[in-house]
Amino acid sequence: MAEKLFGKAMKRVEDPRFITGTGTYTDDMTLPGMAEAAMVRSPYAHARIKKIDASKALAHPGVLAVITGQEMKEAGINSIPTGWLHPGIKTPPHYPITFDKARHVGDIVAAVVAENRQIAEDAAQMVEVEYEPLPAVSLGSEALKPGAPAVHDDIPDNICFTWSIGDKEAVDKAFASAHKTVKLKLRNNRLVPNAMEPRASLAQYHKASDEYTLWTTSQNPHIHRLLIAAFIMGIPEHKLRVIAPDVGGGFGSKIYQYPEEIIVLYAAKKLGRPVKWTARRSESFVTDSHGRDHETVAEMAVDQNGKITAVRVETIANMGAYLTTFAPAVPTYLYGCLLAGPYTTPHIYCHVTAPFTHTTPVDAYRGAGRPEATYLLERLADVMAHELDMDPVEFRRKNLIPPEAFPYQTPVALQYDSGNYEAALDKALEMVGYQKLRQEQAEWRKQGRYMGIGVATYIEACGLAPSALVGSLGAQAGQWESALVRVMPTGKVEVFTGTHSHGQGHETAFAQVVADELQIPVEDVSIVHGDTGRMPYGWGSYGSRSAPTGLSAIVLATRKIVDKAKRIAAHLLEAAPEDIVHEDGKFMVKGVPDKAKTFFEIALQAHLAHNYPADLEPGLEATHFYDPKNFVYPFGTHIAVVEVDPETGRVKLLRYLSVDDCGPVINPLIAEGQVHGGIAQGLGQALLEEAVYDAEGQILSGNFLEYAIPRADDLVQIEHDHTVTPCPHNPLGIKGIGEAGTIASTAAVANAVMDALRPFGIVHLDMPYTPQKVWQAIHSARKLGQAAD
Amino acid sequence: MAEKVRIKLTVNGVVHGSEVEPRLLLVHYLREHLGLTGTHVGCDTSQCGACTVHVDGQAVKSCTMFAVQADGASVTTIEGLGSPGHLHPVQEGFWEMHGLQCGFCTPGMIMAAADLLNKNPNPSEAEIRHALEGNLCRCTGYHNIIRAVQYAAGKMAQRSAADD
Amino acid sequence: MYTAEFAYKKASSLAEALQLLQQHPEAKLLAGGHSLIPAMKLRLAAPPTLIDIAKVPELREVRLEGNTLVIGAMATYYEVETHPQVRQAAPILPMAIELIGDPMVRAKGTIGGSLAHADPAADLPAVMLALGARMKVVGPSGERVVEAERFFKGMFETDLGEGEILSEIHVPANAGKQAYAKFPHPASRYAVVGVAVVIGPEGVRAAVTGAGSHAMRLTKLEQALAGQPLTREAIEAACQGLLPPNDLNHDLVASRVYRAHLVDVIAKRALLQAAGL
Ligand SMILES: Cc1cc2nc3c(=O)[nH]c(=O)nc-3n(C[C@H](O)[C@H](O)[C@H](O)COP(=O)(O)OP(=O)(O)OC[C@H]3O[C@@H](n4cnc5c(N)ncnc54)[C@H](O)[C@@H]3O)c2cc1C
Ligand code: FES
Numbered sequence A: 001m002a003e004k005l006f007g008k009a010m011k012r013v014e015d016p017r018f019i020t021g022t023g024t025y026t027d028d029m030t031l032p033g034m035a036e037a038a039m040v041r042s043p044y045a046h047a048r049i050k051k052i053d054a055s056k057a058l059a060h061p062g063v064l065a066v067i068t069g070q071e072m073k074e075a076g077i078n079s080i081p082t083g084w085l086h087p088g089i090k091t092p093p094h095y096p097i098t099f100d101k102a103r104h105v106g107d108i109v110a111a112v113v114a115e116n117r118q119i120a121e122d123a124a125q126m127v128e129v130e131y132e133p134l135p136a137v138s139l140g141s142e143a144l145k146p147g148a149p150a151v152h153d154d155i156p157d158n159i160c161f162t163w164s165i166g167d168k169e170a171v172d173k174a175f176a177s178a179h180k181t182v183k184l185k186l187r188n189n190r191l192v193p194n195a196m197e198p199r200a201s202l203a204q205y206h207k208a209s210d211e212y213t214l215w216t217t218s219q220n221p222h223i224h225r226l227l228i229a230a231f232i233m234g235i236p237e238h239k240l241r242v243i244a245p246d247v248g249g250g251f252g253s254k255i256y257q258y259p260e261e262i263i264v265l266y267a268a269k270k271l272g273r274p275v276k277w278t279a280r281r282s283e284s285f286v287t288d289s290h291g292r293d294h295e296t297v298a299e300m301a302v303d304q305n306g307k308i309t310a311v312r313v314e315t316i317a318n319m320g321a322y323l324t325t326f327a328p329a330v331p332t333y334l335y336g337c338l339l340a341g342p343y344t345t346p347h348i349y350c351h352v353t354a355p356f357t358h359t360t361p362v363d364a365y366r367g368a369g370r371p372e373a374t375y376l377l378e379r380l381a382d383v384m385a386h387e388l389d390m391d392p393v394e395f396r397r398k399n400l401i402p403p404e405a406f407p408y409q410t411p412v413a414l415q416y417d418s419g420n421y422e423a424a425l426d427k428a429l430e431m432v433g434y435q436k437l438r439q440e441q442a443e444w445r446k447q448g449r450y451m452g453i454g455v456a457t458y459i460e461a462c463g464l465a466p467s468a469l470v471g472s473l474g475a476q477a478g479q480w481e482s483a484l485v486r487v488m489p490t491g492k493v494e495v496f497t498g499t500h501s502h503g504q505g506h507e508t509a510f511a512q513v514v515a516d517e518l519q520i521p522v523e524d525v526s527i528v529h530g531d532t533g534r535m536p537y538g539w540g541s542y543g544s545r546s547a548p549t550g551l552s553a554i555v556l557a558t559r560k561i562v563d564k565a566k567r568i569a570a571h572l573l574e575a576a577p578e579d580i581v582h583e584d585g586k587f588m589v590k591g592v593p594d595k596a597k598t599f600f601e602i603a604l605q606a607h608l609a610h611n612y613p614a615d616l617e618p619g620l621e622a623t624h625f626y627d628p629k630n631f632v633y634p635f636g637t638h639i640a641v642v643e644v645d646p647e648t649g650r651v652k653l654l655r656y657l658s659v660d661d662c663g664p665v666i667n668p669l670i671a672e673g674q675v676h677g678g679i680a681q682g683l684g685q686a687l688l689e690e691a692v693y694d695a696e697g698q699i700l701s702g703n704f705l706e707y708a709i710p711r712a713d714d715l716v717q718i719e720h721d722h723t724v725t726p727c728p729h730n731p732l733g734i735k736g737i738g739e740a741g742t743i744a745s746t747a748a749v750a751n752a753v754m755d756a757l758r759p760f761g762i763v764h765l766d767m768p769y770t771p772q773k774v775w776q777a778i779h780s781a782r783k784l785g786q787a788a789d
Numbered sequence B: 001m002a003e004k005v006r007i008k009l010t011v012n013g014v015v016h017g018s019e020v021e022p023r024l025l026l027v028h029y030l031r032e033h034l035g036l037t038g039t040h041v042g043c044d045t046s047q048c049g050a051c052t053v054h055v056d057g058q059a060v061k062s063c064t065m066f067a068v069q070a071d072g073a074s075v076t077t078i079e080g081l082g083s084p085g086h087l088h089p090v091q092e093g094f095w096e097m098h099g100l101q102c103g104f105c106t107p108g109m110i111m112a113a114a115d116l117l118n119k120n121p122n123p124s125e126a127e128i129r130h131a132l133e134g135n136l137c138r139c140t141g142y143h144n145i146i147r148a149v150q151y152a153a154g155k156m157a158q159r160s161a162a163d164d
Numbered sequence C: 001m002y003t004a005e006f007a008y009k010k011a012s013s014l015a016e017a018l019q020l021l022q023q024h025p026e027a028k029l030l031a032g033g034h035s036l037i038p039a040m041k042l043r044l045a046a047p048p049t050l051i052d053i054a055k056v057p058e059l060r061e062v063r064l065e066g067n068t069l070v071i072g073a074m075a076t077y078y079e080v081e082t083h084p085q086v087r088q089a090a091p092i093l094p095m096a097i098e099l100i101g102d103p104m105v106r107a108k109g110t111i112g113g114s115l116a117h118a119d120p121a122a123d124l125p126a127v128m129l130a131l132g133a134r135m136k137v138v139g140p141s142g143e144r145v146v147e148a149e150r151f152f153k154g155m156f157e158t159d160l161g162e163g164e165i166l167s168e169i170h171v172p173a174n175a176g177k178q179a180y181a182k183f184p185h186p187a188s189r190y191a192v193v194g195v196a197v198v199i200g201p202e203g204v205r206a207a208v209t210g211a212g213s214h215a216m217r218l219t220k221l222e223q224a225l226a227g228q229p230l231t232r233e234a235i236e237a238a239c240q241g242l243l244p245p246n247d248l249n250h251d252l253v254a255s256r257v258y259r260a261h262l263v264d265v266i267a268k269r270a271l272l273q274a275a276g277l
C-alpha cells in the first residue's frame, strides 16, 4: 500500500518556480503590442470635479488615450455592485472612474494609457483637473454627526445601513440583574492589508471573436467574471475569461472587484491593444480595501459565580467611501454572529451602524469580523477577570463551552459543530508553563520589569459558506464550491478547483488528498486553479474556505471517479461491481488478488472504450458541486508573553505560543505556516499598524516609511501545537486554518500588553500599542499615582 | 527625452550591452529589458527588499539604483543563483523549511539571505533577523524563513568542510 | 515609480566631478543614491542632471593618518563598518552603522552622502558631532575644512556651497570610550532619536539626531557631567530635561514631549553603554 499522504509534511510542489524566480505574477507578463496605464487620482478626500483638461497629456509623445469617467459611463460601463445586501441598505453608485466628485484620496479621476509605464506616469501628471475641495470626514462617528459632510449627495446622514442581532430585552434584563458588569470603549484600528504583491491587471481584447481576457491579481476569478459580465460591462459571461496567475498574497484585499480591472478591459477594447496596469505601493495604500475600523462600546455581565450572563455591543463600522464586494457582511454576520466566542454566554445583543466616510473602502481583511469579535470578547474577559479578582485563565475556563455541549447553538444564529476548547487551553498552558511564568512575572515586577502574559481563547466560523444559511443572512449568492477531476488516458489526473491559491499551497495539499483517495503517486496529480476558462464555476479563496469547502468538493468528485473505476474494473475483470475493491492502488475482485487492474489500465480502457457495455459511459471524469451543511468552527488558545520598557514604552515580544484545532491536518508544514503568518499579521495590528487619517481625510501613514508591518526582528520563533477535533459534517472532518492566527493573536498580544501595564492601574488602551501611547499611559498613571500619594 | 547612455554589464554570467534612459531603474532593466521577472517590485519607498539582487557580490535594492550605475558591474539575480536540480543552499533551505508561501518576497529574501551567509556563514537567530530587516514578508511570519537560513548555513558549512 | 527625466554624467576623478559641477550648476551629485533616488522616485526631487561620483577613486579611500581616521566621502557604510582600522580607532562608527537601514542600504549608501544630505533623522551626523569630526570640502576655489559643528546648519542644509563637494571626513582616532544608542522609527527605521557619546580626556561629548531640524550637540548634558565621575547616578541625574520640547520635531511616532523624554532616555543609555556601566 502506498504511503498515506494525508498528514504528511510534504515539501510544496509549487516552490521550485518561486525559489528560482520563475513564477508568473500578473506584472511579469508582457504581451505583444502591450500598452500601459497610469491612474490620475484625487489628492483630495472630497472634491467636486469641475473640469478635466487632458490636452497636455494627450499631446505628450507616446500617450494613446486619456479616459474619463464620463466617457466610460457614456460607453455603457456601469457601477460596481456589492454582493451582500441588508434590508434597507444604501448602495450608492461606484463607477470605475468617478466623474462628479472624488470621495476619497486615491479615487480615480482619469486614466492615461501610453506606450509604456514611464510615459503613462509622466502624462498622468500632465492631466489638469480642476477640483473644488469640499469638507471631508474620515472617522465613522464623526460622519454620523448632524451636519457632517455627506459622502453621497442622496444619503445626507451618511448611514449605509444599521443591523442588529440578538434579544435586546433579555440582554438588558441580564445586565440589570448582573452581579458585576464591565464596559469598554474600544477602537479597532484601521489596517492596510499590504499583500507584498501590489495589485495588477492586464486585459486583452480579441476583436475577431469579441472576447476579452483579463489577467488579474485575484483570489477569486469567477467572481470577477460574474460581476464584470453581468453587472458592470453587460457582456456575455463566456466572452470574458479571467485568469489569476501566481498571486503574491491576498489576505482579503484581492477578493474585490476593483475599478482598474474595468478600466484596462475598456481601454484594451478601445485601443485594440493589450493594456496593463500595476499599482505602486503608495497607490495600494489608498486603493486596496482596508480592514477593521470599528468604534465600539462593549459590555459584559456576570453572575456571582463568574459566569457570563450577557454581552452587549454597539459598533460603528466605517465603510469608507464606497461599498466593495463583501463589505456589508464583515461587521455584521462575520462579527455579530461570532460574539458568543467559545463561551456559554446565554444572552447577546449587537447593534451596528455603518456610515460612509471620505476614506478608502473597508472590506474583509484576514479574519474579517472575527478578529474584531475576538478582540472585543477577550479584552472584556480580561477586564472582567480582573474585576472579579480571578486569574484570566480561570475566568475563561469557567465559561468555555464544554465538549459534551456540541453541537452548540449560540444565541446569535450559529450552531457550532464540534469542539473541545478546554483541551486546547490546557495544552497551551502546559506548553507555556503558566504557573511558573506567573511567578516569574511577580519576581520581575519586584525588579521593576514589566512582563505581560496574554491569553486568548478563540473560535472562528469559516469554510464559507453554507449557501442557504448565508442566503438567509443577506448574501446575494451561495458559496458552495465546485471541483472537476479529470483522469487522462495515461492515468495522470488533473483536478480543477474553483478555489484559488495565493500562498496557501493548494497545489500540494490538495494533491496529497487526491493521491490518497485514488491511491496513485502524488506526482501524477496536478491541481489547476485560477482560470475561468478551465474550470467550472467557483467562488475562490477567502474565509478559510479552500480546504473545508473546496477540498470537500474535490474529494467527493474523486470518490465518483473511484466508483466509476470500479465499474470499469468489473467490466474488464468480468465481475460484479459490488465485488470490486480498491486496495493497494489496484481495483481487484475481492479475495482474488491476481484478478486486478491498475489505475493506469482502467484510465486507458476508459478512454479506449472499444468494447464497453452499453450502460457504461466512456471517459473518466467527474464534477462535484459541494455545498457545506454548516460553517466549520476551528478554535484554540494563543498565549503571548511581552515585556514593556516603561522608560520608552516599547513593547517587546518574548514568546508566542499557539494551540490550534482545525481538525485533522493535511500538511502540517503548510498549516503551521498559515498560523505563523496569521500571528504576524495579528501582532502587527496590536503593536504596529494603523491607517491614520487626519480630519481632512488625508492618510498620514500611506507608505512603508510611516506604516509599519512586522519585520523579522519584530517577531520570535512561534511555539505551536494542535489538538484534533474533527468536523462532523464534511468528508474529511477538516476545518480551516487560514485565519486562525490573525483572529487570536491580536487579542493575545493586546491582553499581554495590558497585563504588563496592570501594575500602573491601566485598564485599557486602544491598539496599536505604539511606544508613545504606552509611555504616555504609564506617564499619566505615574503622575496620577504621585498625586494620590 | 534625455540622452540615452550605453551600458555594459554582466547579468548571471551573460554580458549585455544596452542603450538605456538614465532614469531606468536597475529593477526595470532586469525585468523589462532582460525579461528576468524573478526580481520583484513590492514598494516605491525602498523598504520591502523584493527587488534585492547582488551587484558585484553584494545584495542591493535594484529599485534604488539606476541601471546606469550598474555599468561595468556583475549582477546576479535569483534566476542566476541556482536552478532546479542545482539549487543554491539558500533556495534549498527555503524549499525544505517551507520558507515561502505566496513567493513574492522570496527571490529578494533569498538574495538577502545568501548575502548574509557570504558575510557571516554562521549567524545566530538574532543576526538573521537583523540582517533581514530590509526584506518584508507578509505571509510567513518569518518563522520558517529563519529556519531556512539556518538550514542553508548548516548545508554550506557541511559543503565547505567536505571541500577541506 | 519612475523619476523624472535627467541627464547622467559620470565622474572618474575629483577634478572631473568639480568640472562637471561647474558646467551643470543645477546638477545634483549622486553618491549611493539611497536618499536621492527615493526622493526622485516620489518626485520630491527632479534634478535635471546627475553627476555620479560614487566611483571616484580619490573619494573612496579609508586610512589612518597619524591620529586621524580619514574616510573618503564615497566609502560605503559597509566598507567603513567592516574596516579593521575603523573598528579599532572609532568603534562608534560600526556600532551606529549597523543600525542604519538594512544590509542593502549599507551596501550602497555612503558616509559622505549621508552627511551631505543632512537628513534630520540620519544617524551619522550625531556621531560626527560627538567625535568632533571635520569635513574636508573641495570646490571651485580650493579646499577647506569645516568642523562638524559648523557643517550641519538646518534641515537638509549644510555648509556646502555651490559647486562644492564633500571629499573626506576626518575623524579623531581613539577619541575615548564611545557609544551610539538609537530609538528607531518602527516603519522607516530612521532615528526617532539617536544619541552618540564619546567620553574623552576632556570630558563627555554628546550629540543627538532626530530631535530637531538637524543633529546637534547636547551641551547641557556635557556641562552637567563636566568634571564629574561618571557613575550611574551621575548619568541618571544629568539626563533630565536635556532639550526643551518646544523646539523639537513632532510626527505620528513622537510628539514633542515624548521626543524630549526619549532624548533623555536614549542619552542615558548611550552614556551607560559607553561608560561600561
Ligand atoms: C530603506 C532605507 C533606509 C534607510 N535608513 C537609514 C537610517 O536608518 N539611518 C540613516 O542615517 N539613513 C538611512 N537611510 C539613508 C541612507 O543612509 C542614505 O544612503 C544616506 O542618507 C545618503 O547617502 P547616499 O550615499 O546614498 O547619498 P545620495 O542619496 O546619493 O545623496 C544624498 C544627497 O547628498 C548629496 N551628496 C552626496 N554626496 C555628496 C558629496 N560628496 N558632496 C556633496 N554633496 C553630496 C547628493 O547630491 C544628494 O543631494 C536609509 C535609506 C533607505 C533607502
Ligand atoms: S521594491 Fe521595495 S525595496 Fe525595492
Ligand code: FES
Pocket: A196, A248, A249, A503, B099, B100, B101, B102, B103, B104, B105, B106, B136, B137, B138, B139, B140
Ligand atoms: S511569501 Fe508571501 S510575502 Fe513572503
